[in-house]
Amino acid sequence: MADTLARLYFGQPSTSNGTLYTAPAGSGAVAVVRTIHAANTTANTATLTLALNGTAATAANQILGTFSVPAYGLLVENLNLVLNASDTIQGLQGTSGAITLVISGVTL
Numbered sequence: 001m002a003d004t005l006a007r008l009y010f011g012q013p014s015t016s017n018g019t020l021y022t023a024p025a026g027s028g029a030v031a032v033v034r035t036i037h038a039a040n041t042t043a044n045t046a047t048l049t050l051a052l053n054g055t056a057a058t059a060a061n062q063i064l065g066t067f068s069v070p071a072y073g074l075l076v077e078n079l080n081l082v083l084n085a086s087d088t089i090q091g092l093q094g095t096s097g098a099i100t101l102v103i104s105g106v107t108l
Contacts, residue, residue: 003107004106013101015095023087024086029085032083033079033089033103036076036102040072046095048093
């Protein structure tokens with residue numbers, strides 16, 4: 001099976017925890033997160049929290065813990081985060097409508 005480039009998530013996370021992406025299900029299925037791009041479109045610092053699996057973005061599963069994105073600022077993370085079949089990315093932001101998030105990667 002060939003790698004397929006994909007936009008895994010695009011939008012503004014809620015201020016309460018939610019599932020932003022679920023990796024494909026099935027034997028041997030995986031996805032690899034390559035880039036997380038977060039743009040703060042407001043005049044105030046805003047926070048973003050992302051986690052792997054679980055039912056909430058708690059400290060035990062955070063991959064980005066309550067990270068501050070400066071006013072009109074940008075966070076770009078280059079990763080190789082492997083998600084196994086049915087793994088999820090959970091997330092939330094601290095200020096409604098402040099952060100636009102794009103998660104990109106490949107599915108295998």
